[in-house]
Amino acid sequence: MRKLGIIAGNGALPRGLITACQTAGRPFFVIGLKGHAAPDLLTGGIPGAFVRVGSVGRTVRLFKKAKVQDIVFIGGVRRPSMVEVMPDVGGALLLMRLGFRMLGDDNLLRAIAAEAERHGFRVVGIDDLMPELVVQPGVYGSVVPTKADQADIRQGYQVAKLLGQADVGQAVIVQRGLVLSVEGIEGTAALIRRTAELKRKGGGGVLVKVAKPQQDRRMDLPTIGPATVQAVFEAGLKGIAVEAGGALLAEADKTVALANRLHIFVVGVKGE
Numbered sequence: 001m002r003k004l005g006i007i008a009g010n011g012a013l014p015r016g017l018i019t020a021c022q023t024a025g026r027p028f029f030v031i032g033l034k035g036h037a038a039p040d041l042l043t044g045g046i047p048g049a050f051v052r053v054g055s056v057g058r059t060v061r062l063f064k065k066a067k068v069q070d071i072v073f074i075g076g077v078r079r080p081s082m083v084e085v086m087p088d089v090g091g092a093l094l095l096m097r098l099g100f101r102m103l104g105d106d107n108l109l110r111a112i113a114a115e116a117e118r119h120g121f122r123v124v125g126i127d128d129l130m131p132e133l134v135v136q137p138g139v140y141g142s143v144v145p146t147k148a149d150q151a152d153i154r155q156g157y158q159v160a161k162l163l164g165q166a167d168v169g170q171a172v173i174v175q176r177g178l179v180l181s182v183e184g185i186e187g188t189a190a191l192i193r194r195t196a197e198l199k200r201k202g203g204g205g206v207l208v209k210v211a212k213p214q215q216d217r218r219m220d221l222p223t224i225g226p227a228t229v230q231a232v233f234e235a236g237l238k239g240i241a242v243e244a245g246g247a248l249l250a251e252a253d254k255t256v257a258l259a260n261r262l263h264i265f266v267v268g269v270k271g272e
Contacts, residue, residue, distance in 0.1 A: 001027065002069040003066070003068050003069050004070050004071075004072060005031065005063045005066070005070065005071040006021075006031065006072055008030055008033060008037040008074060009033055009036040009074065009076045010036045010038065010075050010077070011075045011076050012225060012250045013126065013133070014032075016133075017074055018041075029062070029066040029068050030042060030047065030049075031050075031063070032049070033050075033053055033077060034050050034051065034052050035052075036076070036077050037075065049062055060119050063121065068121065069121065070123075071116050071122070072124050073123075073220070076223070113216055113218065126221070126248065127217070127248070133248045133250065134249075135242050137269065137270055138244075138268055139265065139266070139267045140249070140252070140256050140266040140267065141256040141257075143239065145206070145238070145239055145241075148176065149239060149265070152175065152177065153206055153241040153269055157208055159182070160172045160210040161271065164210060164212030164213055164214075164215070165213050165214065168184060171207060172207075172208050173195045173207050174206055175199060175200055176200065176203075180195050180198045181195045181198060189231055192207060192228075193235065196234070196235035199235065199236055199237070203238070204237075204238055205236065205238050206237065207228070207232055207240045209247060210242070211246035221247055223247065223250055224240055225251050226250075229262065230258065232264055238265065239265035240267070242268055243271070244269055245270070
């Protein structure tokens with residue numbers, strides 16, 4: 001099997017992929033992004049190193065030394081400021097080549113993938129490596145959205161796709177026909193927290209997450225998990241809708257069990 005280089009951000013997915021590689025006997029090497037990946041990700045003899053986000057040159061050298069052939073980007077990464085990046089020589093050269101393409105997340109991710117391929121690596125998607133993570137159409141668990149919730153989901157899906165087309169974010173929150181908030185640079189967790197203060201009386205409220213229409217689906221697919229369910233519950237929302245075939249469900253058993261207990265619906269939806 002081809003040796004896999006794992007560039008790991010936060011959340012449970014990096015550890016799940018490492019376990020899957022160990023189970024399958026696939027050789028791998030992990031680059032944990034400092035400030036994003038779990039500090040204990042490389043314990044227990046896991047081959048790898050922690051690297052700053054801007055250390056492109058060092059990452060390439062480590063992967064080549066480890067004889068990595070394929071690369072996968074997995075886990076969440078909060079977009080850093082230029083001060084936080086502190087690029088090495090390889091990173092500085094990449095930023096010079098990118099220029100204004102840095103302005104949008106999608107363009108940035110495409111450029112990073114192209115840079116990896118320029119160095120001879122093949123970029124693969126987590127949905128190819130772990131297809132069981134991909135959200136399927138239908139309701140997960142025992143809680144079913146009402147007709148009013150379904151109307152909010154349809155509206156949220158349309159708005160989120162427009163938002164993604166503009167390369168702004170992947171998520172919106174809708175309550176009874178009102179778009180309460182849209183995702184920007186802060187990420188989904190912060191979006192949910194600030195929406196708690198915007199919620200109107202009368203119940204309802206749905207988080208809708210979709211893939212951007214133009215995004216490289218090998219990278220940054222929208223992801224939900226137990227933490228998303230907990231945050232939605234604490235914000236007083238009713239449920240979560242994610243794009244079937246275009247999003248990932250981390251720790252599915254835990255996510256569904258928690259959603260059932262908190263009476264939060266989780267549903268995979270397709271656009272009309």
